[in-house]
Amino acid sequence: MNDLHRDVGPPTFTGSHDPACDDAGLLRRIGQGAEDAMAAFYREYGRVVFAQVLLVTGERVLAEEIVQDTMLAVWRGAGSFRGESSVRSWVIAIARRQTRDRLRGQRLRVVDDAFLADQPGSGPGPEVMALDRAELAEVRDAIRELAPAHREVLGLAFGAGLSLPEVAGVLEIPVGTVKSRLTAARTALNGILEKKGQNR
Amino acid sequence: MNADPTGTRYPHLDLGDLIAGAAGQPTGDRAREHLAGCEHCQREANRWNLVADGVRDLATAAPEPAQPARPGRTGRRVPAGPWRRALLVAGSVAAALVLLIGLGEVTGFVHVHLSGPGSKTALTAVTGCSQIEQVDGTLEQVNGNSLVVRTASGQPVTVTTTATTFMSMSGALLSDITDGASVMVRGSGSDGTIKAAIVTVGQPFSAVNPAGFVPVQGTVADASTAGFTLVTSSGTRIPVTTSGDTLVVVPHASPAQLQAGATIFAVGDAGPDGTLSARAVAAVSQFRSGPHVRVSVRDCSPSSIDEAIGAVSARRVSGS
Numbered sequence: 460m461n462d463l464h465r466d467v468g469p470p471t472f473t474g475s476h477d478p479a480c481d482d483a484g485l486l487r488r489i490g491q492g493a494e495d496a497m498a499a500f501y502r503e504y505g506r507v508v509f510a511q512v513l514l515v516t517g518e519r520v521l522a523e524e525i526v527q528d529t530m531l532a533v534w535r536g537a538g539s540f541r542g543e544s545s546v547r548s549w550v551i552a553i554a555r556r557q558t559r560d561r562l563r564g565q566r567l568r569v570v571d572d573a574f575l576a577d578q579p580g581s582g583p584g585p586e587v588m589a590l591d592r593a594e595l596a597e598v599r600d601a602i603r604e605l606a607p608a609h610r611e612v613l614g615l616a617f618g619a620g621l622s623l624p625e626v627a628g629v630l631e632i633p634v635g636t637v638k639s640r641l642t643a644a645r646t647a648l649n650g651i652l653e654k655k656g657q658n659r
Numbered sequence: 660m661n662a663d664p665t666g667t668r669y670p671h672l673d674l675g676d677l678i679a680g681a682a683g684q685p686t687g688d689r690a691r692e693h694l695a696g697c698e699h700c701q702r703e704a705n706r707w708n709l710v711a712d713g714v715r716d717l718a719t720a721a722p723e724p725a726q727p728a729r730p731g732r733t734g735r736r737v738p739a740g741p742w743r744r745a746l747l748v749a750g751s752v753a754a755a756l757v758l759l760i761g762l763g764e765v766t767g768f769v770h771v772h773l774s775g776p777g778s779k780t781a782l783t784a785v786t787g788c789s790q791i792e793q794v795d796g797t798l799e800q801v802n803g804n805s806l807v808v809r810t811a812s813g814q815p816v817t818v819t820t821t822a823t824t825f826m827s828m829s830g831a832l833l834s835d836i837t838d839g840a841s842v843m844v845r846g847s848g849s850d851g852t853i854k855a856a857i858v859t860v861g862q863p864f865s866a867v868n869p870a871g872f873v874p875v876q877g878t879v880a881d882a883s884t885a886g887f888t889l890v891t892s893s894g895t896r897i898p899v900t901t902s903g904d905t906l907v908v909v910p911h912a913s914p915a916q917l918q919a920g921a922t923i924f925a926v927g928d929a930g931p932d933g934t935l936s937a938r939a940v941a942a943v944s945q946f947r948s949g950p951h952v953r954v955s956v957r958d959c960s961p962s963s964i965d966e967a968i969g970a971v972s973a974r975r976v977s978g979s
Binding site (some may be wrong): 482511514595598601616622 | 674675679681683684705706707710711712713717718721786958
């Protein structure tokens with residue numbers, strides 16, 4: 460139903476758009492060595508990248524290091540940005556590669572997580588979903604217990620503000636697989652909530 | 660919506676619509692109309708909304724990343740590995756130092772700017788766009804296109820607006836829901852009736868897009884103090900109930916409509932003598948969450964600022 464999205468009128472706010480704020484322009488300036496542009500870029504994207512990496516790794520210090528690696532990669536590679544994706548998805552894709560590089564050396568289970576993430580869910584049907592009875596705080600806690608691949612796809616879709624095609628681009632998988640992975644994540648989340656409910 | 664292999668319409672929304680809705684991305688009229696009358700899809704939408712809210716809650720609760728620091732200069736744990744590797748990969752100590760200096764300017768994501776005489780504590784930076792600043796406080800008076808806002812520290816700040824300033828007004832403004840008005844309703848559905856949590860009166864509807872609610876768009880008929888009938892573009896009539904808890908948002912208000920005492924959140928460009936030339940203003944009546952709300956934008960684009968102000972307008976209900 461993507462075509463239906465078009466009938467939502469564009470924002471009518473007509474304030475002037477400062478060219479200095481243009482993200483692609485910011486990257487061009489970073490590519491030219493402008494440190495103030497790098498600082499501005501960090502202010503704009505540092506937090507969203509950090510939140511996503513922290514969601515996946517669950518370790519603050521590691522996440523901070525990965526954000527720093529990511530920003531260094533941006534500093535060195537800004538000139539390679541071709542505008543084929545949004546700046547947001549571009550930098551998050553860099554952060555993802557940095558994360559995977561780090562975790563690959565530490566935890567082979569990441570590979571298994573990625574495989575498992577796309578398997579059909581075997582949780583309860585929609586009529587008996589624990590999600591229907593869950594409070595927000597319970598869901599938040601349960602998300603922390605998900606496999607990294609599940610946390611990753613949920614974070615990209617709902618935390619980082621990426622569209623499904625952008626999520627697919629970052630994960631380098633088809634959009635249909637993103638949907639499958641999201642469904643699998645939700646099924647796993649439901650299972651965790653179900654288990655917690657039984658233990659109460 | 661889903662379509663079966665023979666091309667006929669499957670009766671429920673597809674996953675892409677549900678995820679887009681939960682992600683706060685716009686959905687079309689047909690999807691919204693379907694949601695308003697389909698309990699199955701409402702349940703599914705609510706489940707995805709809850710998952711999305713959980714993710715956003717985690718992101719919001721995430722601590723701010725530490726300021727990048729040079730190894731050896733601080734007493735805290737120093738991530739020496741990345742910096743050392745970066746220095747080697749970059750092949751230039753100078754280049755890395757430039758980066759360190761650049762990042763070193765960032766002492767957090769929100770900090771107070773010195774924006775002119777008398778403005779030291781009034782204007783604060785806006786997360787996500789270094790070009791604009793924010794002021795918030797209580798509206799004292801309106802002088803034509805200028806607003807006089809008193810901040811929590813007691814400092815008066817003049818906020819100037821122009822015809823292009825996006826100005827949103829919100830609160831228990833049920834009298835603004837009148838017959839013929841184009842509205843978007845967000846709330847909970849039951850037995851074909853919507854209990855309105857948020858009613859947005861007039862475009863741009865996309866400016867107010869809190870998570871956790873199913874939006875339905877249409878025209879108001881039979882408006883009363885207890886509710887109204889929402890007539891969708893296809894002619895479907897949906898009863899809507901309102902109450903004192905219903906938040907009404909008017910995305911395009913004028914300065915003359917604003918009421919003294921409203922909480923003002925304005926973002927824009929710092930002007931002379933501590934004034935703010937506003938790009939966008941949210942005036943919230945009966946604000947419940949305290950005055951210290953930091954406006955956060957995705958980037959400096961007008962649409963991003965628009966969305967951020969819309970989020971502030973709906974904060975009373977969404978709790979975001």
